[in-house]
Amino acid sequence: MYHITIGPRRxxxxxxxxxxxxxxxxxxxxxxxxxxxxxxxERVAARYCLAxxxxxxxxxxxxxxxxDDEITRLIIDSHDAAAFAAVAHLTVGGxxxxxxxxxxxxxxxxxxxxxxxxxxxAAVSKLMRNQDLILVARKCRxxxxxxxxxxLPGHMGVRLQPNHPTDDARGIAAAMxxxxxxxxxxxxxxxxxxxxxxEAIHTxxxxxxxxxxxxxxxxxxxVLTHVTTTLExxxxxxxxxxxxxxxxxxxxxxxxxxxxxxxxxEAHDAARSLQRGTVGNNVMYFETGQGSALSAGAHWGAxxxxxxxxxxxxxxxxxPLLVNTVVGFIxxxxxxxGKQIIRAGxxxxxxxxxxxxxxxxxxxxxxxxxxxxxxxxxxxxxLGTAGIHFIIGVPGADDIMLGYQSTSFHDxxxxxxxxxxxxxxxxxxxxxxxxxxxxxxxxxxxxxxxxLGLMETVA
Amino acid sequence: xSVIPFPGPAANPDTITEDSWQALSQHTVARIALGRAGxxxxxxxxxxxxxxxxxxxxxxxxxLDSAALAATLTQAGHRVLQVQSAAANRARYLQRxxxxxxxxxxxxxxxxxxxxxxxxxxxVVGDGLSSLATASHAAPLLAATLPYLAEAGLSVGPVVIAxxxxxxxxxxxxxxxxxxxxxxxxxxxxxxxSPDSLGVYLTCAPKVGRMDSERNxxxxxxxxxxxxxxxxxxxxxLLRAALQQGSGVALKDGSAAEPGWAALLARAHPALPA
Numbered sequence: 001m002y003h004i005t006i007g008p009r010r011x012x013x014x015x016x017x018x019x020x021x022x023x024x025x026x027x028x029x030x031x032x033x034x035x036x037x038x039x040x041x042e043r044v045a046a047r048y049c050l051a052x053x054x055x056x057x058x059x060x061x062x063x064x065x066x067x068d069d070e071i072t073r074l075i076i077d078s079h080d081a082a083a084f085a086a087v088a089h090l091t092v093g094g095x096x097x098x099x100x101x102x103x104x105x106x107x108x109x110x111x112x113x114x115x116x117x118x119x120x121x122a123a124v125s126k127l128m129r130n131q132d133l134i135l136v137a138r139k140c141r142x143x144x145x146x147x148x149x150x151x152l153p154g155h156m157g158v159r160l161q162p163n164h165p166t167d168d169a170r171g172i173a174a175a176m177x178x179x180x181x182x183x184x185x186x187x188x189x190x191x192x193x194x195x196x197x198x199e200a201i202h203t204x205x206x207x208x209x210x211x212x213x214x215x216x217x218x219x220x221x222x223v224l225t226h227v228t229t230t231l232e233x234x235x236x237x238x239x240x241x242x243x244x245x246x247x248x249x250x251x252x253x254x255x256x257x258x259x260x261x262x263x264x265x266e267a268h269d270a271a272r273s274l275q276r277g278t279v280g281n282n283v284m285y286f287e288t289g290q291g292s293a294l295s296a297g298a299h300w301g302a303x304x305x306x307x308x309x310x311x312x313x314x315x316x317x318x319x320p321l322l323v324n325t326v327v328g329f330i331x332x333x334x335x336x337x338g339k340q341i342i343r344a345g346x347x348x349x350x351x352x353x354x355x356x357x358x359x360x361x362x363x364x365x366x367x368x369x370x371x372x373x374x375x376x377x378x379x380x381x382x383l384g385t386a387g388i389h390f391i392i393g394v395p396g397a398d399d400i401m402l403g404y405q406s407t408s409f410h411d412x413x414x415x416x417x418x419x420x421x422x423x424x425x426x427x428x429x430x431x432x433x434x435x436x437x438x439x440x441x442x443x444x445x446x447x448x449x450x451x452l453g454l455m456e457t458v459a
Numbered sequence: 460x461s462v463i464p465f466p467g468p469a470a471n472p473d474t475i476t477e478d479s480w481q482a483l484s485q486h487t488v489a490r491i492a493l494g495r496a497g498x499x500x501x502x503x504x505x506x507x508x509x510x511x512x513x514x515x516x517x518x519x520x521x522x523l524d525s526a527a528l529a530a531t532l533t534q535a536g537h538r539v540l541q542v543q544s545a546a547a548n549r550a551r552y553l554q555r556x557x558x559x560x561x562x563x564x565x566x567x568x569x570x571x572x573x574x575x576x577x578x579x580x581x582x583v584v585g586d587g588l589s590s591l592a593t594a595s596h597a598a599p600l601l602a603a604t605l606p607y608l609a610e611a612g613l614s615v616g617p618v619v620i621a622x623x624x625x626x627x628x629x630x631x632x633x634x635x636x637x638x639x640x641x642x643x644x645x646x647x648x649x650x651x652x653s654p655d656s657l658g659v660y661l662t663c664a665p666k667v668g669r670m671d672s673e674r675n676x677x678x679x680x681x682x683x684x685x686x687x688x689x690x691x692x693x694x695x696x697l698l699r700a701a702l703q704q705g706s707g708v709a710l711k712d713g714s715a716a717e718p719g720w721a722a723l724l725a726r727a728h729p730a731l732p733a
Binding site: 028031032162163164168170171172173174175177178181332333336366367368372373394395396397398400403405408410413414416417441442444448449452455 | 476478479480483484487488489490491492493495497498499500504508509511512515516518519553554555557588649650651652653654
């Protein structure tokens with residue numbers, strides 16, 4: 001029980017879960033769940049209480065019962081007490097001050113990460129303004145590798161997302177080519193398939209692998225299908241680089257996705273055994289997003305940002321190459337407008353980085369959200385300054401298969417130009433070899449670029 | 460809607476870098492080979508995108524003109540009832556999906572006064588996320604479907620026009636009016652290049668609490684997507700099958716195997732995907 005008196009009013013918060021929810025910045029999903037603060041003053045009252053909570057309390061009082069949830073068990077059982085020792089004496093408010101101080105630098109933050117739980121990260125984020133989320137995230141370094149090296153200081157990757165409404169091979173290839181010629185695709189070339197047919201997905205994987213081999217592209221490919229389908233395809237000998245799966249922060253929500261930790265482990269081990277990576281072997285690609293637990297009716301009364309941070313515990317367990325928070329896709333009943341989407345994107349990126357993850361963001365919105373390209377520009381620019389691991393690249397920001405707006409190849413070039421962000425070094429070298437870029441900038445194509453022969457591969 | 464109705468601003472050849480792979484656009488409607496001004500989008504492309512987004516936004520936020528639609532349907536010989544969901548306005552509707560699934564208490568009372576009539580098929584026409592889709596396509600689709608129902612000897616109830624409605628609102632309307640089957644015609648979430656897609660949802664033995672797995676769906680009804688004659692043929696097929704064996708995931712759409720389908724397809728919009 002937490003309480004505080006402000007003027008004539010006394011506020012009570014029954015437990016940590018309630019306190020976290022009431023302290024969370026306003027968003028539609030928490031209102032929908034009925035867990036948000038009832039007034040602006042109650043929200044700040046909760047933050048006053050939260051600031052005084054010792055960090056170790058989060059280890060002693062799980063917000064979702066240990067007996068009922070395998071993610072709580074994962075969080076508690078894998079907690080690194082030695083790493084935690086550096087901040088074990090702090091309260092949540094003291095932890096925010098520490099993170100902003102010079103004591104927190106890339107080395108100390110990397111050493112600390114295994115000692116931080118998702119609830120601690122969520123809690124401190126609720127006391128942080130947007131500038132705090134940016135500044136601290138920028139100090140966190142997470143380097144991962146498969147066929148290229150990602151997350152180096154001053155670098156940012158792009159997932160090339162060449163989706164097509166009917167998975168048409170030529171349609172996908174045309175978008176893929178467009179992206180490569182715009183210098184995108186170092187994080188991964190990843191297709192969201194319209195079908196869940198294993199045969200069709202096998203064909204897409206084979207096509208991407210053929211293109212990669214033909215042009216010696218130092219990147220990785222992925223078809224974002226269910227983990228069990230990918231596992232089946234690995235067993236059939238399909239060329240699987242990365243295993244994709246959407247993950248959420250409660251066991252029950254993950255059941256709704258048809259997954260658990262055991263099946264993720266099985267797929268992870270299977271992909272690792274293929275040894276397809278050349279400069280590293282991070283083989284997992286996870287996607288997350290605030291609201292997924294609530295939409296599955298599996299949030300246990302916790303707020304959506306805390307549930308989201310718990311999904312990162314799942315991701316962290318499998319040393320992923322990429323983690324992508326798909327921040328505005330879920331719709332206005334969870335994140336209503338540009339302000340809420342921008343805040344959520346910064347929170348997710350900060351929490352992921354603090355927990356040691358290679359955190360990217362699908363900076364996106366749907367047409368029924370109160371958001372537009374200007375809001376995406378704002379979040380894109382903020383995440384660029386915060387050191388985002390990777391962003392999404394869709395032709396003209398218009399995903400014709402999923403029916404939403406993400407970021408474009410041009411958006412990535414804007415951020416590179418503005419902030420001097422480089423591509424993964426192996427990929428950048430390849431672009432120079434193909435005469436697509438020179439000194440990191442796109443070259444003008446006088447004639448047909450040699451890469452256009454790619455279309456013959458799928459003819 | 461996918462074609463810009465006026466020419467874009469003239470490009471300045473000195474400052475725009477055009478992409479040499481524009482021919483690849485024949486393979487996809489994705490926005491490829493857009494060219495660039497520096498590293499950024501040329502003016503013509505920012506305007507083209509802004510127009511598409513504006514149309515999608517307007518489709519979401521323009522209120523359905525229920526009176527005009529009611530007049531059209533009345534003129535076509537329908538009895539029309541107009542109802543509201545429990546979501547009082549658009550902002551509330553967007554943030555509280557649960558309210559859009561239930562009738563306003565006054566609307567429920569109104570429908571219950573017609574309960575004794577009963578019917579085989581009840582049509583509910585809802586604004587959903589695109590009033591443009593509903594206003595444009597609901598009446599023509601109904602007109603194309605009714606002959607099939609008359610031929611099958613099925614009775615059709617009054618057409619219910621519902622504002623701030625989600626799919627499941629039809630369950631409550633159908634329950635109130637004691638329909639054997641309810642068909643919801645609803646504006647779909649607008650995409651950037653498809654602001655006017657109409658969705659069609661069939662549910663047998665409608666009542667509050669039906670799950671989505673108990674429905675069948677036809678999506679993207681519009682002249683540039685699934686044209687009315689084909690949508691009506693499909694709907695009539697599903698409707699007859701559902702009245703026999705129930706609606707839901709177990710019922711697979713077999714309309715394309717019927718002899719009549721190929722003839723309709725041949726006459727349909729040439730842009731129809733195979």
